[in-house]
Amino acid sequence: MAMKQSVGKRAGVTILAWVVAFLIFFPILWTFLTSFKSELDAIAMPPKFLFFNWTLENYAEVQQRSNYLHYAFNSIVLSIGANVVGLLIAVPAAWSMAFAPTKRTKDVLMWMLSTKMMPAVGVLVPIYLLFRDLHLLDSLWGIGLVLMLLNLPILIWMLYTYFKEIPVDILEAARMDGASLLNEILYVLTPMAVPGIASTMLLAIILSWNEAFWTLNLATSNAAPLTAFIASYSAPEGFFWAKLSAASTLAIAPILILGWFSQKQLVRGLTFGAVK
Amino acid sequence: MATQQTTTAGRVLVAPSVILLFAWMIVPLVMTLYFSFLRYSLLDAENWGVAGLQNYTAFLTDPNFLTALLNTLILVGSVLVISVCGGILVALLMDQPVFGQNVMRLMVIAPFFVMPTVSALVWKNLLMNPDSGLFAWIARSLGFSPIVWFTNWPMLSVIIVVSWEWLPFASLILLTALQSLDEEQKEAASLDGAGPISYFGYIVLPHIARAITVVILIETIFLLSVFAEIYVTTSGGPGVATTNIPFLVYKQALLNFDVGSASAGGIIAVILANIVAIFLMRIVGRNLEG
Numbered sequence: 001m002a003m004k005q006s007v008g009k010r011a012g013v014t015i016l017a018w019v020v021a022f023l024i025f026f027p028i029l030w031t032f033l034t035s036f037k038s039e040l041d042a043i044a045m046p047p048k049f050l051f052f053n054w055t056l057e058n059y060a061e062v063q064q065r066s067n068y069l070h071y072a073f074n075s076i077v078l079s080i081g082a083n084v085v086g087l088l089i090a091v092p093a094a095w096s097m098a099f100a101p102t103k104r105t106k107d108v109l110m111w112m113l114s115t116k117m118m119p120a121v122g123v124l125v126p127i128y129l130l131f132r133d134l135h136l137l138d139s140l141w142g143i144g145l146v147l148m149l150l151n152l153p154i155l156i157w158m159l160y161t162y163f164k165e166i167p168v169d170i171l172e173a174a175r176m177d178g179a180s181l182l183n184e185i186l187y188v189l190t191p192m193a194v195p196g197i198a199s200t201m202l203l204a205i206i207l208s209w210n211e212a213f214w215t216l217n218l219a220t221s222n223a224a225p226l227t228a229f230i231a232s233y234s235a236p237e238g239f240f241w242a243k244l245s246a247a248s249t250l251a252i253a254p255i256l257i258l259g260w261f262s263q264k265q266l267v268r269g270l271t272f273g274a275v276k
Numbered sequence: 277m278a279t280q281q282t283t284t285a286g287r288v289l290v291a292p293s294v295i296l297l298f299a300w301m302i303v304p305l306v307m308t309l310y311f312s313f314l315r316y317s318l319l320d321a322e323n324w325g326v327a328g329l330q331n332y333t334a335f336l337t338d339p340n341f342l343t344a345l346l347n348t349l350i351l352v353g354s355v356l357v358i359s360v361c362g363g364i365l366v367a368l369l370m371d372q373p374v375f376g377q378n379v380m381r382l383m384v385i386a387p388f389f390v391m392p393t394v395s396a397l398v399w400k401n402l403l404m405n406p407d408s409g410l411f412a413w414i415a416r417s418l419g420f421s422p423i424v425w426f427t428n429w430p431m432l433s434v435i436i437v438v439s440w441e442w443l444p445f446a447s448l449i450l451l452t453a454l455q456s457l458d459e460e461q462k463e464a465a466s467l468d469g470a471g472p473i474s475y476f477g478y479i480v481l482p483h484i485a486r487a488i489t490v491v492i493l494i495e496t497i498f499l500l501s502v503f504a505e506i507y508v509t510t511s512g513g514p515g516v517a518t519t520n521i522p523f524l525v526y527k528q529a530l531l532n533f534d535v536g537s538a539s540a541g542g543i544i545a546v547i548l549a550n551i552v553a554i555f556l557m558r559i560v561g562r563n564l565e566g
Contacts, residue, residue, distance in 0.1 A: 014374040020366060024443065025383035028390065030410065031398050043408040046417075093293040096286030108294065110557055115301040117553035119501045121525040122546035125539050126307035128529065149300040156293060181285050210391040212504035213522075217530065227504065230393040234508040241401055248394040259389035260382050267452045270445070271490050 028252070035059070035245035042241040058246035065243070068250055071229035075251075077140060078215075078225055079208035082147035083201055086155050091197075094159035095185055099168055109160065112153040120213045131218060140223045143215060147208045155204055162196025163189070199265035202258055209255045226251040305546070311539035318533035331540035340516050340524065341541070348520040348548075351435060352499040356492055358439040363446025363491065368480075370447070371454045381451075388444040392504035399437045400426060400509045430510050430517045437505055442498075446491045453487035454480070486559070493556035500549050521545050 033049070034042050041052040062068050097105050127146070128137075136142025166189065174188045190197070212227040219228055230251055233244045259266075315327035335341050370380060387395065403410050404425040412422035425433040457480065465475050503522045506512055512519035512527065519527070525545060529538035 010372075010374075013369065013372050017369040017372065017374045017380060018376070020369060021380040021383040024366075024440075025386055027395075027398055027403060027440065028386055030402055031394075034402060045408055045413060047410055047413055089292050089296065092289035096282075096289040100282040100286030102283060102286065106561075108290065110561055112293070112297055113560060114553060114557060115297050117497050117549055117556070118301050118305065119522065119542075119545045119549045120503075121501065121522045122308055122542040122549075123301065123304035124525065125311055125529050125535055125542060126304040129535070130304070149296060152293060152297060175282075206389060210389070212392045213501065216393075216504060216507060217526070227391050227393050230391065230397060231504070231508050233397060234393075244397060244401060248398055252390050252394055255391075256386060256389045259385070263381070263385050263448070266385075267449055271449060271494060 028256075031245045031248050033245075034242055035249045037242050037245075039240070039242045042245070058242045059250070062243055062247045062250065066229060066232060066247070068229065068247065071224060071226045072250070074140065074219075074223055075209055075225035075227075078144050078147055078223075079205045081140075082144045082208055083151060083155070083204040085144075086148045086152050086204065087197070087201060090152060090155035090159055091190070092185065093156050094163050095189060097156070097160050098163035098166075099171055109157070112156055116153045124217065128217065137218055138220045138222045138224070143219050143223050143225075146214045146218065147211060150211065150214070151204045151207060154207070155200055158200040158203070159193070159196065162193055162200070165196075166192050199262055202262035203266060203270070206255055206259050206262070308539045308542045308546075311535050312543050314536045314539075316535040318535060327536055331536045332544075335537055335540045335544065340519065343516050344519045344521050344524040347431065347516075347518060348500065350431060351438065351502060351520055352496055354435045355439045355442055355499055356495060358435070359442040359446040359495060360488060360491060362439070362443050363450050364484075364488075366443065366447040367450035367454050367484075368476075370451050385444045385448050387440055388442075388448070390441070392441065393508050395441050396437050396505040396509045399440070400433070404433060426510055427514065430514060434502075434505060434509065434518050437509070438499070438502055441505075442495055445495065449487055449491050450484055453484040457483050489559060490556075493552060493559065496552045497549060497556070500545070500552070521548070 035058055036054045036056070037048065037052050038055055038057075041048050044052075097109060131137045131142050134142075136145070170192070171184055171188055174184050179188065209225075210227070212231075215225050215227045216231060219225065230247060233240065233247060312331050313327060313329070314324055315330065316324040366384060370377065370384065374380070401409070404423075406412050406422045406424040406427075409422075411425070415422045423429065461479060465479050470478070501522050502520060503526065506518050506520065506523050507526075510518040512523045516524075521541065522545065525538050525541040528534045528541055532538075
């Protein structure tokens with residue numbers, strides 16, 4: 001079909017596709033550009049697109065004024081820590097579901113998926129009260145625990161779909177050779193499943209990084225990650241667009257890059273294997 | 277294949293996950309249910325008592341609840357229509373053999389990775405601000421007076437922001453589904469002289485129907501709990517114009533400290549989400565068989 005299309009039509013489709021892609025991407029590009037403007041250039045009318053005095057002072061000021069590094073550190077610790085712990089719990093579970101299924105395995109998997117569908121507001125009140133009484137509000141441990149539990153069903157599901165593709169014979173051969181279960185998982189299964197585990201982790205980290213219900217409600221300052229850092233910019237203080245843009249760029253850049261690397265695996269993870 | 281030994285091991289290894297998820301969801305949910313029948317305010321915590329169904333009747337007859345329910349449905353419905361229809365168009369475009377397809381793909385998927393607080397604030401300030409936002413400049417250049425987005429069209433503004441966040445998701449999933457369409461089927465259709473519209477209607481649409489269903493269901497689950505975008509832009513206002521159910525429950529619980537009433541709202545949200553969830557589970561479950 002493609003061959004038969006006329007050159008004109010193909011050029012038209014190409015231009016249209018690029019215009020659409022550009023429009024969708026534009027808000028991010030605009031934020032990026034604005035982050036290098038002075039506050040006056042940021043609100044200039046007509047807008048200055050490329051020809052302004054490029055400056056890095058917003059980045060310095062964002063760090064100085066609202067301590068970006070503190071929040072970035074929390075985001076990194078939370079999103080990596082929570083999911084590493086989650087992985088340690090999820091790998092054995094996914095192993096047993098993929099390689100030692102029982103009659104109830106399917107039901108358990110479905111039940112785990114169903115916990116993802118419970119709206120957060122349904123459990124906000126008890127979790128908030130429990131955390132208050134256990135002194136877990138605004139603590140990295142508390143928020144990390146929540147982020148880990150939020151992702152656990154996704155981790156198990158994705159790992160399960162990857163493990164299913166590994167031939168069980170190989171694991172059984174290792175078992176015949178007298179490998180213990182721990183060795184079987186650590187030295188036989190894990191190396192074969194590295195690509196699957198890596199993309200699972202990537203998606204989980206992205207989801208944790210952007211989680212903005214629990215992090216906003218359970219953290220105020222000490223344990224607050226970048227979602228809360230940006231929310232503190234919601235009350236405008238004089239000219240602040242360039243600084244908002246710098247803060248936003250800093251908050252999304254790391255995960256955008258990770259996301260671009262993982263986009264191929266994303267579909268599978270986000271649809272629980274329903275679309276491959 | 278599984279021996280007795282591996283079955284036992286399997287049970288042991290699955291146990292931590294099951295116990296944790298049980299503790300995380302079922303236990304608090306039961307607590308929410310329990311609280312929802314209490315008269316319990318954090319401001320007057322000593323003086324609690326049984327409320328029976330009062331919280332529910334109060335919540336359900338509160339005009340704010342009806343507005344919030346309506347807002348939730350409008351938000352979910354509009355974003356679904358925009359992101360699915362837009363997503364089909366974007367996916368069809370990106371499926372064409374165009375120059376720089378990979379770069380284009382990265383540009384289109386990017387908004388999905390932006391954290392909700394950032395998307396909302398960037399749209400509200402840099403783009404939709406009526407004085408010096410980009411849209412105001414475009415409107416003025418074309419001779420219109422700028423729209424005061426978040427004041428005069430608060431719900432529409434929130435819908436636009438949330439649609440921008442979810443359009444990439446729909447596009448990416450639908451593109452993946454499109455790419456699995458058989459080349460032979462495409463050729464057969466063109467040999468049979470199918471025009472673009474009948475080709476789309478009889479070949480493409482049935483092929484991606486399942487993916488569309490999945491997109492709708494997954495988006496619905498997330499859209500039912502949109503929170504951060506409202507929290508940083510309108511705080512549910514003006515009035516209750518952009519208050520959806522999650523935001524209403526948040527307000528009752530953490531701003532008004534009314535545990536009983538917030539819990540009743542939470543239970544109502546759970547029931548709503550479950551209606552959607554049942555359908556999604558059926559589809560995913562069917563996939564598990566194959």
